[in-house]
Amino acid sequence: MSGISQEDVAHLANLARISIPVDELGHYAKQLDAILNAVAEVSSLDTENVAAMSHPVPMTNVFREDIPGVSLTAEQALSGAPAVEDDKFRVPRILDEE
Amino acid sequence: MNYDEAISKFDPVLGLEVHVELGTNTKMFCGCSTVFGAPPNTHVCPVCLGLPGALPTLNKIGVESAIRIGLALNCQIAQWCRFARKNYFYPDMPKNFQTSQYDEPIAFEGYLDVEIDTDEGRKTFRVPIERAHMEEDTGKNSHVGGATGRIHGADYSLVDYNRAGIPLIEIVTKPITGTGKYAPEVAKAYVAALRDILRGLGVSDVKMEQGSLRCDVNLSLRETPESKLGTRSETKNVNSLRSVERAVRYEVTRHAARLTAGDSVVQETRHWHEDTGISTSGRIKSDAEDYRYFPEPDLLPIAPSREWVEELRASLPENPAVRRARLVADWGLSEIDMNTVVNSGALDLIVEAVDAGVDPAAARKWWTGELARIANDRGIELEELPVLPSHLKRLEELISAGSLNDKLARQALEGVIAGEGDIDEIVKARGLAVVSDEGPLLAAIDEALAADPAVAETIKSGKLAAAGSVVGAVMKATRGQADAARVRELLFEKLGVSE
Numbered sequence: 001m002s003g004i005s006q007e008d009v010a011h012l013a014n015l016a017r018i019s020i021p022v023d024e025l026g027h028y029a030k031q032l033d034a035i036l037n038a039v040a041e042v043s044s045l046d047t048e049n050v051a052a053m054s055h056p057v058p059m060t061n062v063f064r065e066d067i068p069g070v071s072l073t074a075e076q077a078l079s080g081a082p083a084v085e086d087d088k089f090r091v092p093r094i095l096d097e098e
Numbered sequence: 099m100n101y102d103e104a105i106s107k108f109d110p111v112l113g114l115e116v117h118v119e120l121g122t123n124t125k126m127f128c129g130c131s132t133v134f135g136a137p138p139n140t141h142v143c144p145v146c147l148g149l150p151g152a153l154p155t156l157n158k159i160g161v162e163s164a165i166r167i168g169l170a171l172n173c174q175i176a177q178w179c180r181f182a183r184k185n186y187f188y189p190d191m192p193k194n195f196q197t198s199q200y201d202e203p204i205a206f207e208g209y210l211d212v213e214i215d216t217d218e219g220r221k222t223f224r225v226p227i228e229r230a231h232m233e234e235d236t237g238k239n240s241h242v243g244g245a246t247g248r249i250h251g252a253d254y255s256l257v258d259y260n261r262a263g264i265p266l267i268e269i270v271t272k273p274i275t276g277t278g279k280y281a282p283e284v285a286k287a288y289v290a291a292l293r294d295i296l297r298g299l300g301v302s303d304v305k306m307e308q309g310s311l312r313c314d315v316n317l318s319l320r321e322t323p324e325s326k327l328g329t330r331s332e333t334k335n336v337n338s339l340r341s342v343e344r345a346v347r348y349e350v351t352r353h354a355a356r357l358t359a360g361d362s363v364v365q366e367t368r369h370w371h372e373d374t375g376i377s378t379s380g381r382i383k384s385d386a387e388d389y390r391y392f393p394e395p396d397l398l399p400i401a402p403s404r405e406w407v408e409e410l411r412a413s414l415p416e417n418p419a420v421r422r423a424r425l426v427a428d429w430g431l432s433e434i435d436m437n438t439v440v441n442s443g444a445l446d447l448i449v450e451a452v453d454a455g456v457d458p459a460a461a462r463k464w465w466t467g468e469l470a471r472i473a474n475d476r477g478i479e480l481e482e483l484p485v486l487p488s489h490l491k492r493l494e495e496l497i498s499a500g501s502l503n504d505k506l507a508r509q510a511l512e513g514v515i516a517g518e519g520d521i522d523e524i525v526k527a528r529g530l531a532v533v534s535d536e537g538p539l540l541a542a543i544d545e546a547l548a549a550d551p552a553v554a555e556t557i558k559s560g561k562l563a564a565a566g567s568v569v570g571a572v573m574k575a576t577r578g579q580a581d582a583a584r585v586r587e588l589l590f591e592k593l594g595v596s597e
Contacts (some may be wrong), residue, residue, distance in 0.1 A: 015388055017187055036377040054180060054393035063158035066122050069129025076141040077147060077259070085242075087138040088256035091189040092241070095249050 004032045101347050102279075104354030109323045110281040112274040112346065113316035113330070114225075119235060119309070120163050121302050123264035126234045127154030127197060127397070132265075134308070138258040138469070146263035148156055150195030153396050156491050160265040161204070163301040165402055168205025169411050170295050176204050179400045181232070181394035186387075190236040190337055198268075200391040203231035204400065210295075212282055212459055223280070225288045226272040228246055230336070230561040237262040267301075275323065281350065286343040290550065291376040293339075294418035294440075298449050306337050315370075319357060329363040331405045333377050335370045345370050348377060364541050425449070429458040441468050441481050455485030460494050468508055472515065489514050492521040505578045506530045533579045536588065539572065542580075543589055545569035558593055563587055 006025040009032065013020045020028060074087045083090035125132060125293060128145035144152035182200035213220055214456065219252035243253025269292065293304045293311055314414045318330035328583045331353070353363050366399050368377040384530035416424075425445075426436050429452075439445050443449045453462035461504050467479065473480045477541035493510060496502040502510065502525070546568045547554050556564040565586055572585045590597060 011388075015185070017388060021354060031186045054395065055398060057398070060178070062156065062157040062398045063161065064123050064124075064129070066157050066159040067129065068124050068131045069143075071130045071141050071143050072139075072147075074137060077139045079141045079537055088240070089139070089189070091255050091257055093252055094241075094255050094437050095252075 003036055004029045008032075099351055099355040099358065101351050104277040104319075105108055105228060105281075107358065108319035108350070109275075109322060109325070110277065110346075110350050111318050111320065111327055112271075112277065112281050113287055114271045114274070114285060114288060114342075115314040115316070116269045116289065117303065117312045117314075118167075118217070118302050120265040120267065121159060121310075122157055122159045122163070122265055124157055124267035126157050126160045127263055127302045130260075130372070130541060139260065142262070143261040146192070147259060148191075154197065154402075155395055157265060160232065161400060161402075163265070163299070164204050164230065164267050165407060166299050166410050166414065167269070167296065167301060168208065168230050169407070170176070170299055170414055170417070171205070171208040171210055172293075173230060174228060175402055175407050176202060176206070176400075178202075178203050178399055180399045181397045182391045183394050184233075185390040188236075189255060190239050190262070192237065192259055196233060196236070197229035197349045197385045197394055197397070198233035203229035204402075205230040208477075210288060210291055211327055212284060214283045214287045218481070223277060223287075223322065225274055225276075225282050228270045228272045230267055231267045232258075233268060235261050235266050242545060250308075269523050273327065281317075282343040282346040284347045285315065286339050289342050290339055291419060293461070295455040298415045298418045298421075304338070304377030308565075309337065310336060313343065317353065317359045318363070319350065319353045319537065320343060328357075329365050331363065331366055331368050331377075333368045333370050334380070336373075338372065341370060341372055344375055345377065348375065352377070352477065402524035422492060424455050429462070431462075435462075438466060442470055444470065447480055449506065450488040451490045454491050456487065456490045456494055461490060464511075465489055472511075483515060485511065485514055485516065489521055496525070500581065501532055502530065503532055503578075503581055505530065505573075509578075521527070531579060532581050533576050536584075539580055539585055539588055540592070542575040543568065543585065545575065545591060551589075556591055557589075557595055562590075562595070562597065 007031045008031050009020065009025045010022075013028075078084045078087065078089065081089050122132060125141075125146055126132060128143050130141045130146055130463050131143070141213075145154055150212075154176050158443060165435065167176055177200035181197050182202075183194045183195040184198045185198070189192055206229045208230070210227060211222050214219075237257050237259040239249070239255045239257055241249050241252035241255050244251030249255070271288070274281075274288075275369050276282065293306075296304045296311070302310055306312070313336045315333045315336050316330050317333070320326065320328045320330040322530050331349060333345050333349060336342050342481045356363055364379070367380040369380045370377050407571055415421075422436060422440070422445075425431070426433065431439070439448060439462060442465070447465050448458070448461045451465070452458050458552075464485075469480060471482055471484060473483055489511070493502065497504070497507055497511075506525075509528060509530055510521055510524050513519070513528060514521065518524045518527060549571065550567065552562055553568060557568075568589055569582055570586050573582060
């Protein structure tokens with residue numbers, strides 16, 4: 001079963017903001033395909049009556065009371081930021097000029 | 099192309115998405131405070147900053163509010179549902195995903211009935227609701243450089259994450275059809291009714307101007323109600339009731355102009371400009387955006403027990419539209435008077451006063467008149483005034499007993515607001531009492547007549563309106579403590595004139 005094309009890899013890389021050179025797309029397509037094929041073995045089982053699982057522990061309704069706790073100081077919050085201005089995170093231009 | 103022409107050629111289909119910021123004490127997934135206006139990045143922690151290894155914990159009141167909103171909108175409540183990660187990259191989302199709900203919203207399949215005025219009188223439209231789901235707000239960007247402080251042309255941006263993680267409920271309608279030319283009015287009435295319901299539930303302060311209630315307007319046109327749906331535009335930043343109506347009207351006209359000219363409507367996100375009353379193009383929505391949704395592994399599913407849901411249903415307040423109709427009847431008001439009351443934010447305060455025994459007309463007069471003026475002068479909300487139902491009750495008792503007049507009553511209220519005690523204490527301390535002893539009144543009338551010798555003759559000649567200046571002078575001389583009607587009577591008696 002082969003599913004992943006070079007276009008798929010380019011699309012996923014774009015969504016994940018990963019830069020992959022064009023000449024390496026085939027390489028990753030092959031790798032991802034191999035992973036999918038390995039996982040695809042599951043489809044040989046009859047899972048019609050098995051619900052898809054997103055959480056390994058069968059628990060629900062775990063809530064926290066609505067009571068404020070301790071927050072960081074601005075200094076702590078910003079301590080790992082590459083750039084800071086006016087106690088805010090400074091980030092590069094978001095939209096390019098149109 | 100004007101609106102009437104547009105609507106004569108096309109049938110509009112509306113969709114409304116409303117985001118409401120909940121008024122919880124803490125954020126949806128961490129214990130950071132939600133109080134507005136704190137210094138930047140002081141209501142943040144590893145969870146809402148998306149630091150590695152931080153794990154979210156779910157706010158119970160956030161979930162409870164979502165269920166109550168769903169119930170108030172006649173929705174079904176999910177037996178079991180999960181959160182999902184909506185993945186995208188934007189600096190106001192520190193985690194690079196928004197924790198939201200995808201195909202398992204907590205509430206779905208509801209409706210809201212709204213009333214509008216039509217050519218055939220008042221008419222009810224049923225707005226079908228697709229879903230209400232839980233998610234979290236983003237941080238706030240400010241843009242530096244460029245001419246306008248807007249995102250376009252900015253050199254760089256600054257981000258404050260205090261708002262990131264504040265609980266949001268997104269309420270999405272199904273396509274609203276059958277409104278015809280009333281689409282703008284239905285859209286506005288829906289958002290207004292939703293706002294009233296949310297306010298009644300006490301789950302949010304629903305201030306559109308501060309962004310705690312935000313509306314996106316989706317609109318498409320088709321040639322006839324039988325045609326298939328046209329291409330839609332999504333207009334964001336529609337942040338007042340008036341703008342909801344204007345944005346629908348604008349988009350109907352814009353779409354119609356394009357379609358009539360043989361152009362196609364582009365599926366895109368547009369930005370509403372309150373000042374100029376137009377929308378401008380934003381992002382083009384090429385194909386369905388790929389957010390790579392998947393179930394949030396760090397939060398356990400929610401399975402509200404039916405007992406819990408029924409308990410919440412039983413505690414819902416009376417539907418605002420029903421309550422309003424009841425009060426209009428009980429108080430004998432016109433719809434216009436009721437609109438004034440509701441828009442002034444005085445409804446609950448008047449209800450409280452009436453429940454305490456104040457006459458509805460009097461309660462309405464105080465809260466929409468003098469007290470509204472004082473609150474407005476001070477730039478505060480009506481409910482922030484320290485005026486209690488008991489104050490108004492005592493005031494009205496003294497007025498009907500004739501010991502206070504309107505002017506003195508206003509002075510007594512000033513005393514209440516200044517924290518001088520209860521009405522009786524203030525009346526005593528400030529010496530507020532209608533002068534009922536006629537001796538001083540007659541003396542004051544004599545003085546006023548002596549000061550303006552011509553006026554007596556004028557009144558005697560039949561120009562009764564001239565009495566006003568004499569009564570005014572007497573009121574002034576008695577520092578407002580006279581009963582003006584009684585002064586007038588005494589004056590006419592003295593001059594031998596009858597009204």
